[in-house]
Amino acid sequence: MSDLTSFVERERPRLLRELSDWLRIPSVSTLPEHAGDCRRAAGWIAGRLRTLGFRVESVETERHPILWAEGPAAPPGAPTILCYGHYDVQPPDPLDAWITPPFEPTVRDGRLFGRGTADDKGQVFCVVAALEGLKAATGRLPLNVRLLIEGEEEVGSKGLTAFLSAQPDRTIADAVLVTDVHMVAPGFPSVDTVLRGIVHAEIHVRTLKSDLHSGLYGGAAPNAIETLSHLLTRLKGPDGKIKIAGIYDRVKRPSAKELKAWKRLPIKEKGFRAEAGAKALTGERRYGFLERIWARPTLEIHGIVGGFVGAGAKTVIPAEATAKLSIRLVPDQRAGEVARQLGKAVKRAAPKYADVAVTILSASDPVQTGLDAWPFAALDRAFKEVWKRGVSPIRSGGSIPIVPLLQQRGAPVLLTGIGLPDDGLHGPNEKLNLEQLWRGIVLFGRFFELMASGGRS
Amino acid sequence: MSDLTSFVERERPRLLRELSDWLRIPSVSTLPEHAGDCRRAAGWIAGRLRTLGFRVESVETERHPILWAEGPAAPPGAPTILCYGHYDVQPPDPLDAWITPPFEPTVRDGRLFGRGTADDKGQVFCVVAALEGLKAATGRLPLNVRLLIEGEEEVGSKGLTAFLSAQPDRTIADAVLVTDVHMVAPGFPSVDTVLRGIVHAEIHVRTLKSDLHSGLYGGAAPNAIETLSHLLTRLKGPDGKIKIAGIYDRVKRPSAKELKAWKRLPIKEKGFRAEAGAKALTGERRYGFLERIWARPTLEIHGIVGGFVGAGAKTVIPAEATAKLSIRLVPDQRAGEVARQLGKAVKRAAPKYADVAVTILSASDPVQTGLDAWPFAALDRAFKEVWKRGVSPIRSGGSIPIVPLLQQRGAPVLLTGIGLPDDGLHGPNEKLNLEQLWRGIVLFGRFFELMASGGRS
Numbered sequence: 001m002s003d004l005t006s007f008v009e010r011e012r013p014r015l016l017r018e019l020s021d022w023l024r025i026p027s028v029s030t031l032p033e034h035a036g037d038c039r040r041a042a043g044w045i046a047g048r049l050r051t052l053g054f055r056v057e058s059v060e061t062e063r064h065p066i067l068w069a070e071g072p073a074a075p076p077g078a079p080t081i082l083c084y085g086h087y088d089v090q091p092p093d094p095l096d097a098w099i100t101p102p103f104e105p106t107v108r109d110g111r112l113f114g115r116g117t118a119d120d121k122g123q124v125f126c127v128v129a130a131l132e133g134l135k136a137a138t139g140r141l142p143l144n145v146r147l148l149i150e151g152e153e154e155v156g157s158k159g160l161t162a163f164l165s166a167q168p169d170r171t172i173a174d175a176v177l178v179t180d181v182h183m184v185a186p187g188f189p190s191v192d193t194v195l196r197g198i199v200h201a202e203i204h205v206r207t208l209k210s211d212l213h214s215g216l217y218g219g220a221a222p223n224a225i226e227t228l229s230h231l232l233t234r235l236k237g238p239d240g241k242i243k244i245a246g247i248y249d250r251v252k253r254p255s256a257k258e259l260k261a262w263k264r265l266p267i268k269e270k271g272f273r274a275e276a277g278a279k280a281l282t283g284e285r286r287y288g289f290l291e292r293i294w295a296r297p298t299l300e301i302h303g304i305v306g307g308f309v310g311a312g313a314k315t316v317i318p319a320e321a322t323a324k325l326s327i328r329l330v331p332d333q334r335a336g337e338v339a340r341q342l343g344k345a346v347k348r349a350a351p352k353y354a355d356v357a358v359t360i361l362s363a364s365d366p367v368q369t370g371l372d373a374w375p376f377a378a379l380d381r382a383f384k385e386v387w388k389r390g391v392s393p394i395r396s397g398g399s400i401p402i403v404p405l406l407q408q409r410g411a412p413v414l415l416t417g418i419g420l421p422d423d424g425l426h427g428p429n430e431k432l433n434l435e436q437l438w439r440g441i442v443l444f445g446r447f448f449e450l451m452a453s454g455g456r457s
Numbered sequence: 458m459s460d461l462t463s464f465v466e467r468e469r470p471r472l473l474r475e476l477s478d479w480l481r482i483p484s485v486s487t488l489p490e491h492a493g494d495c496r497r498a499a500g501w502i503a504g505r506l507r508t509l510g511f512r513v514e515s516v517e518t519e520r521h522p523i524l525w526a527e528g529p530a531a532p533p534g535a536p537t538i539l540c541y542g543h544y545d546v547q548p549p550d551p552l553d554a555w556i557t558p559p560f561e562p563t564v565r566d567g568r569l570f571g572r573g574t575a576d577d578k579g580q581v582f583c584v585v586a587a588l589e590g591l592k593a594a595t596g597r598l599p600l601n602v603r604l605l606i607e608g609e610e611e612v613g614s615k616g617l618t619a620f621l622s623a624q625p626d627r628t629i630a631d632a633v634l635v636t637d638v639h640m641v642a643p644g645f646p647s648v649d650t651v652l653r654g655i656v657h658a659e660i661h662v663r664t665l666k667s668d669l670h671s672g673l674y675g676g677a678a679p680n681a682i683e684t685l686s687h688l689l690t691r692l693k694g695p696d697g698k699i700k701i702a703g704i705y706d707r708v709k710r711p712s713a714k715e716l717k718a719w720k721r722l723p724i725k726e727k728g729f730r731a732e733a734g735a736k737a738l739t740g741e742r743r744y745g746f747l748e749r750i751w752a753r754p755t756l757e758i759h760g761i762v763g764g765f766v767g768a769g770a771k772t773v774i775p776a777e778a779t780a781k782l783s784i785r786l787v788p789d790q791r792a793g794e795v796a797r798q799l800g801k802a803v804k805r806a807a808p809k810y811a812d813v814a815v816t817i818l819s820a821s822d823p824v825q826t827g828l829d830a831w832p833f834a835a836l837d838r839a840f841k842e843v844w845k846r847g848v849s850p851i852r853s854g855g856s857i858p859i860v861p862l863l864q865q866r867g868a869p870v871l872l873t874g875i876g877l878p879d880d881g882l883h884g885p886n887e888k889l890n891l892e893q894l895w896r897g898i899v900l901f902g903r904f905f906e907l908m909a910s911g912g913r914s
Binding site for chain 1: 486487488489547548550551554611612613653655657664665666667668669670671672673674675676677678679680682683685686687689690693695697729733734735736737738739740741746749750753755757758759760761762763764765766767768769770771772773774775776777778779780781783785808809810811812818819853854855856878881882883884885886
């Protein structure tokens, strides 16, 4: 461990410079105009891995390439770890809410600000730096390392889904490390045992051939925005309850033991509310806030647009309006079933005068992992050594659509990370605490060492 | 009349070329980037009037200049007409719905397509061409003509309101001709006896400091779009009823006689629906469609925006959302009172966790004109001669905020026009039927002649 620590001490400035170079590439996977940047971001980390002696394969998809990297051969009998992460990032809007530009990484108060710092380039870089640290200390890697780094995590992982469905044996490993989640609180390492699934959809309403003058037709011609607003309120009440028939049928409540354990976590409603920047929390009041975000299905509208939205006045009755929304799923809901339920509910709520279309953008099931496999013990031990505290089993309200496929050959999936809850993922001013990054490099290096020795130190 | 007819026959190609030149100037008053174009459009028509011997005054406002033009002195004892119109136009979006570009006027099937063809450049040009025709025929104008052409009609006429409030005597005239309305149906000249007023507003909702990740906060953090949708549905029901306390208190139903006269108009629900491009009409079912658009207050949402609206997926909980809307007013509602009622209703409907702001963008009272003054008889007679049918008194659902001030010195206001109901005002593919334009030039020339002779021919 002391070798790893001194590696980090020594190499900090270079590592920060390198990570910043990677973050400067705006690899926004959802925007077609950034397809070239996604490719550049993939190339950047591929080059970084090759200098560590990795053999890197770039697998083409319909959109952005997947990287498959295999480390140099480990000593005979050494275990195999598969590390998953992604090089694509969320769009940076609203741009004017950023204090420094999203793709010009900037350090303020020991924190590195920029899109992708925490989700997920910073965490992928942390693992790669840990491998470099191990190699620097001993001249080799103590275990077989594979890395799977995709560029479509933020848009549904379509390419990787096809790849792993066609080549399931790529997931044969002693453990899969997924560093696309964060610690439950500063100083509290954690492992996610459940990830919510997601059904992402777009609803499009058309009520007229084209926009009309509201003076000449107002009061008689159907308004697309009004229709969409009414429709959205019929999908979810102000009480947070989703009004889609059948949606709660398969929802399993957490055990009393699990709920009790959550109460002991250093994450309280007041702090959570403050961190969210809200005057009050909303949602289903009969459930605690952690159960609401971790163990309840939720429906959120992500965007809406229709009619005239420029500055000033334009008195039209809009012909069209569109909303983007998603439903997060919990065990034992099934994404396909929920997508069908949503389609039916929209159809039922749509008035006859309107053409209403629902497009499912992506759908993935919720995920459950166990805690019994031996690599968990290695991870727990590594955290105890480096962070002075073992891992707390928690859940995540987020979704990583690829995890079910990473589990398909039975490897235990370890969902952990060195990010913090206030990192601002998907929003403006996303950041990564540099202290977490430096310590994370030691942590993952130590975890790899402990795994290599079969959990024994 | 034959002189006017032959003037039009002879000059058509030039007139069409000139009008097209004017239409090519994108004088969109609401968009700051078009301020220069507004000034160019004002200059264009000012130049046109000067060649006819008019003295033109350009009055500066905070935004776009007002033109005041006085014709050459008429014979002693001749009456005075004040003609009102505007050179500004609505924004052209949605751009991709136009068959030919909005600011490249194009003739198809005898119709001139382009933004401003009907509202209102084409109709102003029609009046100016009529004056030119009269002058060409007799070498002089038979009555005193003043023109008041503003550039802020589509944004609330703030500058002209200040100008006419400060200088009410500018409205002293025997009649005010307002050519910013259209005929009730092809072949059916009409005069509007009521214009609806309008309260134009913007509602802004903020629920969070900044956008959040819907996986990490979904189900507990307040969503601005969801809040705005619920709020909008609390302002107006799907039955078309406005749910703002007190809003119907001053609404006067049209007389039985007026309602009966509307039944005789060649404008039927089926045709109106088809022209609107809707599968069905909506709104308050207990009132006929003409009463709904002409004699009922209505609330329409013009635009909405919030969250992520780009292509693809971005799973945020939006912190902000905005809607633009307007309420149209009928006699005897008062704009100031309705603006206050709206503010109160939004405040009452807004949840405590949200910061909700209502901004009133403009407010104007509904207008009633009489039909008894002698210039109406001159107009009726001119239409009978040129169109073979006199004017039908109707109402308009639209609003011309300046009309109350044009009436302030007691001049009768004649609201008439040569546009047609399907001209597509404020929407894409706005057009003007050229046959209406050519006949309109003869019509207005003849009306001026009849007015000059005191209604006697």
